[in-house]
Amino acid sequence: MKDFSKKLLYASGLLGLYHRLRNAGSLTVVMFHRTLSPEDPRWRTCDPDYTLSTTYLSQSLAFFKRHYNVVSLQQVLEARRTGAALPARALLITFDDGWSDNADYALPELQRAGLPGLMFVVADAVGTQQPFFQERLISAWRRGLLRVDDLARAMAPALAEAWKPEDESMASLRKAIAHLEKIDARQRGEILGPYLQALDDGLRHMVDVGELNRLQAGGVALGLHGKTHTPMTLATDVDAELGGARAELARHLGQPVPNAESMSFPHGAHTPEIAERARQAGYELVFTSVPVLNPVAPQPGWLLGRTGFETDTVVDGKGRFRPDWLALYLFRKQARRLA
Template sequence: MLEKGLLSLLSPGGAKGLSILIYHRVLPHKDPLFPSEVDAAEFSAQIAMLKSRFNVLPLIDAVRRARAGTLPARAAAITFDDGYADNAEVALPLLQRHGLHATFFVATGFLNGGRMWNDSVYELVRRAPDGVLDATPLGLGSHPLHTIGDRQRAIPALIGQLKYLPIAERQRQVDRLVALAGVTLPDDLMMTSAQVRKLHAAGMGIGAHTVNHPILARLPDDEARREIAQGKHALEELIDARVPLFAYPNGKPGEDYEARHVAMARELQFEGAVSTSWGASRARPDLFQLPRFTPWDRSRLRFVLRMARNLTTSAQLA
């Protein structure tokens, strides 16, 4: 088959690389505002394809086998970031149906009714009445909201201006935007403690992702370390088990996290950590900067082509 042959050509001699996929949400149905967001049918098809062409391992097993030099050819692992409720309610049953494992990296500060700042922006733009969102008093520009296309353009325009602000200032700006839009936002986007325990009880991996999902590179060292350590501790208390893996928020090497944060993850006794740099880990990777990528292609062949490209990509390190 073309797909299998392509992957074989790109991993000659059974090259031992590890491809790690990142997901955030798996929606029950398509969202007109975010048509590229994976829904249940697409996720099911993607992980079925992954299972048929790759050796899919729990990420912690892959980390340990990479350390030992015993990774199989075309090893892969599935991960989720942030802690959305649909991970437990939509993704978990599909993973179980296909007999696959995933690791869920949870930012603990948003559990039980919290909401990430970017989701507040998404949802206020979704819910704002037809017209113009005039955020010029906040220094954030004016944004027409007459059509779905207008709203799709407004979201990255606002996110781009807010993303790298200090956490407290960013939240103040988001709160002002919500008040300006005059909307009520949902409080059920993120998991409850019970849903995290549900994933753990089902045999899934639970990983740390800080408390408040900050850009670690923008924090003083003591605050960055506290975010990492407290997120780990909160999850370990929640599931009554060790949490051995960490995901850097946003995860761009040298931009969102730096070598000092890699050192913190080691010192806090994680076994490994993941970034969002493209690439497949090679035989002896840096286990605290494992690359990952998002498989956004919809057709089966394009999905395989992207997986194949990822096998040949060298990941960046901090």
């Protein structure tokens, strides 16, 4: 009955009316990561929670076109700089990390829909093959080459408090990864050293320079997502993660001067002080993972919230795309200026 009520509320148009009235003066920023075709060999090794199939991405873009006015990074920058009005119910589409599949699949879907986007790139990952250690662990586990209890034993000496996995589930693996993220990078490298062969699936996952150029030519702007993907709150040199990322991306693109105007925080990790340092480093728009809508009058703020977009946000247990779920998820977010 509850599920039927959601469908009815959306089909009746009442949710859409609520959204048009409530969110006319807000900028919604949605955050994607990967998108792949299930036929792509990378599909079987990816993180399933952060990877949307191309079909669901296409349906999501159609939802955005129906209920929002999708804007570009440049439009948001102009609104910030000059006070130029954004359209009612503005929405900005962003992608984190710099995955090559964004060029392979997200770009064509955006172009078919006639929509712009924004990719936040990890500067040091450009042109590399394997992804970040978190995704490589998930890949090895999905391929049956890694057990959570073995990983737990390997990292036990480096943990401040004892931890033992409950089972061999994805949930336990994510808890193990959360513990590893808190360990010094050098120690983490030693722990993962014996697994290096298992952690390499032989596929290329990260975007290269040619794909960056293709994304830009196709209407996807580029921002930064740190230099190394280290959470800013754990970085030993925050300024290197901020300014160093811009300089490295400029080097990749053959630009004499770094000109990236936007960035997002890896893992969403930041403090007010770190956000201000990003602003002082020259980023005009700084994006968080705080799931709020952003008021746009008299102009958008420089520190903006984003709403995560994961598979279970839009897909039910029967594999059906659920626009009613997506409407309830997005339309009711709190509107709040972060800075």
